[in-house]
Amino acid sequence: MCIYCECRKRGLLNRPCTNEKQRVMKNLYSKMLYAIRSSGVFILTLSGITVLLISCSNTVDSFTSDCGPGVIVPGVCIDGVKLGDSREQVHQLLGEPSGGGLADGLYRAWRTYSYRPPGRTDGLGFSIYFIEEKDLSWGPVDMLQVHEPYDGKTPEGIGIGSTLEETLKVYGEPDYSAENELKNGKIQGSYLYCTNSRRFYVGTLNGSIEIISISFFIPVESTVYSCE
Numbered sequence: 001m002c003i004y005c006e007c008r009k010r011g012l013l014n015r016p017c018t019n020e021k022q023r024v025m026k027n028l029y030s031k032m033l034y035a036i037r038s039s040g041v042f043i044l045t046l047s048g049i050t051v052l053l054i055s056c057s058n059t060v061d062s063f064t065s066d067c068g069p070g071v072i073v074p075g076v077c078i079d080g081v082k083l084g085d086s087r088e089q090v091h092q093l094l095g096e097p098s099g100g101g102l103a104d105g106l107y108r109a110w111r112t113y114s115y116r117p118p119g120r121t122d123g124l125g126f127s128i129y130f131i132e133e134k135d136l137s138w139g140p141v142d143m144l145q146v147h148e149p150y151d152g153k154t155p156e157g158i159g160i161g162s163t164l165e166e167t168l169k170v171y172g173e174p175d176y177s178a179e180n181e182l183k184n185g186k187i188q189g190s191y192l193y194c195t196n197s198r199r200f201y202v203g204t205l206n207g208s209i210e211i212i213s214i215s216f217f218i219p220v221e222s223t224v225y226s227c228e
Contacts, residue, residue, distance in 0.1 A: 066155065067080050067082070068080050070153070071153070071154070071155065072146065072152055072159065072214075073155065074154060074193065074195045074196075074200035074214065075196035075200050075214060076196055078152065079093075079126060079152060080093050081094065081141060081144060082141065083143075083144070083198065083215070084140045085140060086138075087130055090113065090128060090141065097113035097114055097115055097128075098114055098115055098116045098125070099113070099114040099116075100112050102132070103129070107220045108131055108132070108142070108218075109131075110130060110131060110142060111129075111131075111132050111138055112127060112128065112129050112130070113127070113128040114127045114128075116149060116150075117149055117151070120149045122148070123147055123149045123150075124147040124148070125147065126144075126146050127145045127146070127147070128141055128143075128144060129143040129145070130142065131217070140217050140218075142215065142217045143214065143215035144213060144214045145213040145214075146212050147160065147210065148160055148210070156170040156171075157170070158170055158202075158209070159209070159212070160209055160210065161208060161209060163209070164189060164204050164207045164208075164209070167209065171193055174193050175193055175194050176191075177189065177191045177192070178190045186205060187205070187206055188203070188204070188205055189203065190202075191204070198214055198227060199213070199216065199227055201214075
């Protein structure tokens, strides 16, 4: 299998990978990871590219469903917020956000909230993506994502700053993965598990986790990208 997940872009869907197709996907993947580490807006804008690069089959469904403050449950929830929750439910659970905005993806648009630990103004922290409905109203939570300075962990102890080695030891081999060497020699990694019919995504830099996300409440309209 091609490391860039069947070359699902620019007319390469479901065709064998060639060196040229791998080059195209490597370029897209590199841009996506650069954006993830550079701007919250571009993370969202290009999160659809993440879907294009890496999809999954329904394989890992054994995680615990207990969730609360500081807890990430793969495929289920973060800090008690679950896929499908309403804006009102999030307010009741977490209070007013420290930031927010709008974002576009390949398949839908979102309205976003972000939460950081008290006293912290750096980093993105915990980001919540609500589907933007056609009438521009707030729909349900569609994706959950954490970065620095979020310090919560999964019940198995995996969180921001954990190593890829620790992740693989706990969850085994991912359903799909991709790696890219930067010009400075650092390695960006993207690893995806399907759990509870959802995507549990881990992004690393030099083997250290920088981003964790859970998605989507409403699956993209293609069996190619579905964990179900």
